[in-house]
Amino acid sequence: MSRIPQSTLSLQANFAADLPELSIPWQAEETPEPRLLVINEPLAADLGLDPEWLRCQDGVGFLTGNRVPEGAAPVAQAYAGHQFGSYVPRLGDGRALLLGEITDPAGQRRDIHLKGSGRTPFARGGDGRAVVGPMLREYLVSEAMHGLGIPTTRSLAVAATGRTVLREEGAMRGAVLTRVASSHLRVGSFQYARNHEDPAVLRRLADQAVALHHPAAAQDENPSLSLLRGVIRAQAGLVAQWLLVGFVHGVMNTDNMTISGETIDYGPCAFMDAFDRNAVYSSIDTGGRYAYGNQPAVAQWNLARFAEALLPLLDEDEDRAVALATEALGEFPRAFGTAFSTGMRAKLGLPADSPDETVGRLIDDLLALLHQDHVDYTQLFRRLGQAARGDLGPVRDVFTDRPSLDSWLERWQSFSPDPEAMDRANPVYIPRNHLVEEALEAASADDMAPLHRLLEAVSDPFRERPGLERYAEAPPEDFGRYRTYCGT
Incomplete structure (x- = not known):
């Protein structure tokens, strides 16, 4: 190169x-x-x-x-x-x-x-x-x-x-x-430009966003509306991917939502160990605004602020501009739902043509079981990969409601899940919170070896490797409640 x-x-x-x-x-x-x-x-x-x-x-x-x-x-x-x-x-x-x-x-x-x-x-x-x-x-x-x-x-x-x-x-x-x-470029960039005394600044910012991240929008009759829709799709897909791996951003302010659809600002973030829709790790999120399960709703709220900033570019008539923005924002739930469902199908090894309604109930019921027993989220899907190969013991061992689990497993197995596809979709290694803290504590004492070892695991997360067993393990029982901080 x-x-x-x-x-x-x-x-x-x-x-x-x-x-x-x-x-x-x-x-x-x-x-x-x-x-x-x-x-x-x-x-x-x-x-x-x-x-x-x-x-x-x-x-x-x-x-x-x-x-x-x-x-x-x-x-x-x-x-x-x-x-x-x-x-x-x-x-x-x-x-x-x-x-x-x-x-x-x-x-x-x-x-x-x-x-x-x-x-x-x-x-x-x-x-x-x-x-x-x-x-x-x-x-x-x-x-x-x-x-x-x-x-x-x-x-x-x-x-x-x-x-x-x-x-x-x-x-x-x-x-x-x-x-x-x-x-x-972020939603906050557009909020700042919208309030600038020169209205041309907003137009130039939108033109740059289109050129950089959504170039096809330049050919549309209403490029700014296409930009809005492009960002909505990108963010819907991004947040779905967060949820699929158990990631909690922790500070989803509008200035931390990019126009590109890239994740930005890893201050008080964390990955869930035990599944909990209400998981919050940020020390400053005392009300749970940015909890794991709230992230899709917050993303849509942030995108509404983006739409408000774009209103002068969507149409000269304000009522018409609001109607266009509202219609575009209505696409978010569908885009998020499709991305999340597609990702869950892959995690569960289900055929792409399996019925949507049946799969939707299967996903909802599994998440309810996970939430009820606070099962380790990352390990569970790897154990399901074992179950798809015929070994049900590791999955059954982590649930208390065995009758409900067995009923779910029977429904899931009727789809003949593909274990190899599941291995490709479900990570073995994530930056587990106890390992992150261990690495950072060592680094503060000038020992970078634990950080490099953890990086080795999480940089290639889907391939199980000998010698990295501890990086796939749940946190020790005495790790306690985890809190993260912004560092400012």
Whole structure:
């Protein structure tokens, strides 16, 4: 694969040039003693970057924003957002920077973005810094999501800054995450543009979103309506995939919903161990707004805010614009339901042509049994794979309501489920919370081996491998109730 010569590495500044109203030129804070903690070599190769160069002094400087290529124009992006349902008209990158865009060897444009690079004008009283634990969490979980085949922003590197950062827990080591995305356009970007004094800003933002993520919409009679529908489909599919693997995002604010349909911001996220529709892990989600089972409804609510921002572009007549938006939003439940049902058919090894109504009842009844007994979600589907091969013992062992389970198993087996298809759809390894905490605790003491071992498992999650047995196990009984934190 051809590589970009590092001596001539350039970053484009398309977002900064095309939408100056939605950004502020800014530079990363100097890092006194930057040191690379982890680098994503496969992603670096995909970008055409030499991992060895990224490890050297100039490369680490690039990854922390201190040595950007000549001509680069780093910016802090502006956006608004509903945070836990409350609208904030000016959020923006308070501790982040878009260094610019790179065109990879395949011709795809990618954002190079920093997190924890210091205060910006959007910092709102924060110190603009990040610490090692949360940045490594984003690196780890985003790569796990990529391994699962779920659209996601990705992590190129995490570097320690050499700074001490104060948090409620005490003094902690500072760090910068280098993130890669197809763009950082989000619902909150459109909310901010809608309120801009120049109405042309919203049009230019929509044009960029269409060009980047939904190019077919440009040929439609109403490109903005096609954009809305495209984002609705992308987000419906994304959230369905979250639920299929037991992922809880934790902070589904409108500024964390991308136009591309990529998962972004892995702050207080977690994967469920025991199945629970009401699972909440974020320490700040005290009301359960973003609980596991609430995520589809929240996504539709967020998309309604996106539709509101687009109203002036949908039609000059406001009533007509509202009607078009309402009709488009009505497509979300169907799109989500189809994506979730299709995914569940694969997880259960069912034929694609099996009757929808019968399969729907089968899925609902299984989820009710899982919720009733709080069965380990990931293990259950692998055990069902064993059951499809004739070994029912591992499944029956984890349920208390045996008559209901046996009735369900009989109905399921009548479809002759395909165990090999189930193996392809059901991960063996996820970033289980006790393993994540173990890896992050070790990393805080400069031992990166547990993190790399966990990454090895979750980067190839569907293939069971000897020596990785503990990465497929449920948490120990004494692990207790799990809580995650934003790290700011």
